[in-house]
Amino acid sequence: MALDPKKHEMPTQAPEVRAHNFSEVALGYDRETAIEEAKRCLNCKNQPCVNGCPVNIHIPEFITRVKEGDFEGAYKIITETSSLPAVCGRVCPQESQCESKCTMGIRFEPVGIGRLERFAADWHNANSKEKAKAPAPNGHKVAVVGSGPSGLTCAGALAKKGYQVTVYEALHTAGGVLVYGIPEFRLPKAIVAKEVSTLQELGVDVETNVVIGKTLTVDELFDMGFEAVFIGSGAGLPSFMNIPGESLKGVYSANEYLTRSNLMKAYRSDPVTPISKGGKVAVVGGGNVAMDAARTALRLGAEKVYIVYRRSMDELPARKEEVEHAMEEGIEFHLLNNPVEILGYENPEDRRDPKNGTVRGMRVIKMELGEPDERGRRRPVPIEGSEFELDVDTVIMAIGTTPNPLIKNTTEGLEINRRGGIIVNEEGLTSRTAVYAGGDAVTGAATVISAMGAGRLAAQSIDAYLSGQKES
Numbered sequence: 187m188a189l190d191p192k193k194h195e196m197p198t199q200a201p202e203v204r205a206h207n208f209s210e211v212a213l214g215y216d217r218e219t220a221i222e223e224a225k226r227c228l229n230c231k232n233q234p235c236v237n238g239c240p241v242n243i244h245i246p247e248f249i250t251r252v253k254e255g256d257f258e259g260a261y262k263i264i265t266e267t268s269s270l271p272a273v274c275g276r277v278c279p280q281e282s283q284c285e286s287k288c289t290m291g292i293r294f295e296p297v298g299i300g301r302l303e304r305f306a307a308d309w310h311n312a313n314s315k316e317k318a319k320a321p322a323p324n325g326h327k328v329a330v331v332g333s334g335p336s337g338l339t340c341a342g343a344l345a346k347k348g349y350q351v352t353v354y355e356a357l358h359t360a361g362g363v364l365v366y367g368i369p370e371f372r373l374p375k376a377i378v379a380k381e382v383s384t385l386q387e388l389g390v391d392v393e394t395n396v397v398i399g400k401t402l403t404v405d406e407l408f409d410m411g412f413e414a415v416f417i418g419s420g421a422g423l424p425s426f427m428n429i430p431g432e433s434l435k436g437v438y439s440a441n442e443y444l445t446r447s448n449l450m451k452a453y454r455s456d457p458v459t460p461i462s463k464g465g466k467v468a469v470v471g472g473g474n475v476a477m478d479a480a481r482t483a484l485r486l487g488a489e490k491v492y493i494v495y496r497r498s499m500d501e502l503p504a505r506k507e508e509v510e511h512a513m514e515e516g517i518e519f520h521l522l523n524n525p526v527e528i529l530g531y532e533n534p535e536d537r538r539d540p541k542n543g544t545v546r547g548m549r550v551i552k553m554e555l556g557e558p559d560e561r562g563r564r565r566p567v568p569i570e571g572s573e574f575e576l577d578v579d580t581v582i583m584a585i586g587t588t589p590n591p592l593i594k595n596t597t598e599g600l601e602i603n604r605r606g607g608i609i610v611n612e613e614g615l616t617s618r619t620a621v622y623a624g625g626d627a628v629t630g631a632a633t634v635i636s637a638m639g640a641g642r643l644a645a646q647s648i649d650a651y652l653s654g655q656k657e658s
Contacts, residue, residue: 191294194223196301201514205484208370208453211511212276215298217255220305224253227297230289235299238287240639241267241339245284245299252302261310264303269342269385270335270364270638272311272377275304277368278635279505311380320389324348326652329412331398331593334362335634336625337418338385339641340648345388347649352412354396359449362420363626364634366449367441367475369482372508375448399592404600404621414620414648417608418641421587421626427470431528432583436462436545440471440479440584447482462580466490468548470525471584472497475631477508479582480517491517492576496524496553496566522553524566526573528581548576587631597621605630614644622648 197213198204204211215223227249235245244263251260264271280300288296326349330337333355341351359365361378386392396402398419407415424439426432443461446452450459467483469476472495480491493512495502498521502509513519527549531541552572555564588606601609601617607630608623610616616623624640626632649655 189226189228189290189294190222193226193295193298193301194219196298198511201511201516204371205481205515208485210374211371214308215301215305217257217309220252220257220302221255223298224249224302226290227253228289234287234289235284235297238284240283240635241642243267243284243303248306249297249299249302252306257306257309258314260302260306261314264306267642268638269339270381270634271303272307273335273364273373273381274635274638275300275302275307276373276377279633281506283635311377318384318387320387321346321348323350323389326350326414327352327412328648328652329354329407329410329415330418331404331415332356332362332418332420332625332627333360333382333392333394334418334420334625334637335364336420336627336637336641336644337362337416338382339638340416340418340622340624340645341390341641342385342388343642343645344648345385345390349649349652350389350391352391352393354398354402355392355394356397356419357449358394360392360394362418366445367478369444369448369478371481371485372478397592399596404593404597404618408620413652414622416614416641416644416648417593417616417621417623417627418625418637419590419593419627421589421629421631423588423590423606424583425586425588426583427525427585429525429527431530431545431548434528434530434545435543436579437528437581437583438462440469440475440582441587443479443582444475444482447486453486461486463487464489465579466492466577467580467582468492468494468525468576468578469582469584470494471586472502472504473584473586474504474508476582476584477504477512479584481512481515483580483582484515484517488580490578492578493517493519493521494523494525494548494550494576495519495521497563498522498555501555501563520550520576522555522566523550524553524568525549525581526551529575545579545581548578548581550574550576587626589627589630593627613647614640615647620651 248260248263285296330353424441446461452461464487467488469480529547533539552569553566556567614622622644625637
């Protein structure tokens with residue numbers, strides 16, 4: 187039987203419909219489509235796709251189960267190494283990881299590995315009534331700081347080995363960036379809640395509203411009887427351009443904007459935490475977070491939404507699918523453009539004027555690509571005399587984040603690099619005995635799956651240390 191050269195399309199809401207709601211855009215494969223897509227897998231002997239996955243999911247094995255119609259079996263294979271399959275199937279950049287290594291992709295389109303992972307996880311969540319079983323306790327206690335992808339992965343891997351794990355989350359809902367940073371239309375919060383509840387069934391204790399470094403310190407965790415600590419506190423400190431006007435009302439970091447919308451429900455008609463709605467919005471940046479912020483602004487009622495990015499489409503770092511969805515929804519891309527000033531209203535004669543100190547526009551300069559930088563990307567260079575004004579009344583800065591300094595400032599002996607990331611060795615161990623770290627707290631903002639890989643590695647290292655196999 188001839189193999190289909192193209193992966194099966196993912197059904198989605200129509201652009202003109204989804205641009206006005208927060209329901210999930212991608213609708214998922216049905217049973218028949220999943221089986222047909224699974225048949226495209228060549229079941230390679232050397233399994234290059236597994237090496238492309240940061241948590242080394244046994245990809246050909248789970249796809250074989252899908253092909254056979256054993257969807258629960260597929261799910262169980264995935265969860266041998268991944269604690270968050272329904273999440274990864276939605277938000278991981280498979281095109282640059284597992285699917286980029288797919289042998290099928292040498293001549294044709296690679297197998298839709300992420301779409302099949304999502305299908306297996308969704309099928310389990312919809313059909314399985316079986317609860318996860320907590321193993322017998324092994325007598326060891328571990329604290330996990332942060333309930334994002336690295337923390338949840340570390341907690342899940344340790345819980346399966348019988349460790350008594352407590353996860354400490356600063357916000358009022360567990361999930362980290364999965365709940366505050368990724369919009370509902372890409373990752374429904376019910377999916378994250380389900381994954382967290384599965385970990386709780388394994389015996390993981392989740393404590394919210396606890397800020398490590400304020401409520402408790404790392405040293406106090408050891409005083410409470412924890413034998414090891416994993417720091418997966420993410421990178422929640424937003425970066426800005428330091429241009430004039432960034433302090434005006436109507437200028438947000440993407441972190442704040444998305445947190446207000448996703449976690450604090452600012453899209454409601456009577457929000458506790460409000461947000462700018464309507465008008466014209468400029469989102470500065472070209473990554474996935476920029477796409478999320480722009481598409482959220484559109485759903486909140488913006489008249490116009492612009493992506494302003496200083497490089498060209500070829501250098502745009504966001505996932506191809508997210509860029510295509512944004513364009514389909516009507517978001518305009520101002521590429522090879524860079525802000526130089528955010529302009530505000532000023533009425534010195536009437537300080538009570540509500541427009542005082544609010545955004546009225548953004549001055550932008552056109553760019554051209556020059557010589558490659560240290561990472562091989564051509565460096566954007568301003569074109570003299572090309573400045574123009576963009577008519578906007580909200581600006582969202584989505585140019586990156588760095589780790590919050592709170593933990594490093596309250597933990598003696600913890601070595602930090604110049605970007606604020608915690609320094610770890612190849613096993614995830616920090617400069618402190620029995621203190622491990624991973625994910626964005628180490629690398630700065632990166633992908634969900636890479637954070638999960640770091641959490642899994644740290645769990646293996648913690649287990650080796652506490653079981654006496656290795657010194658810390």
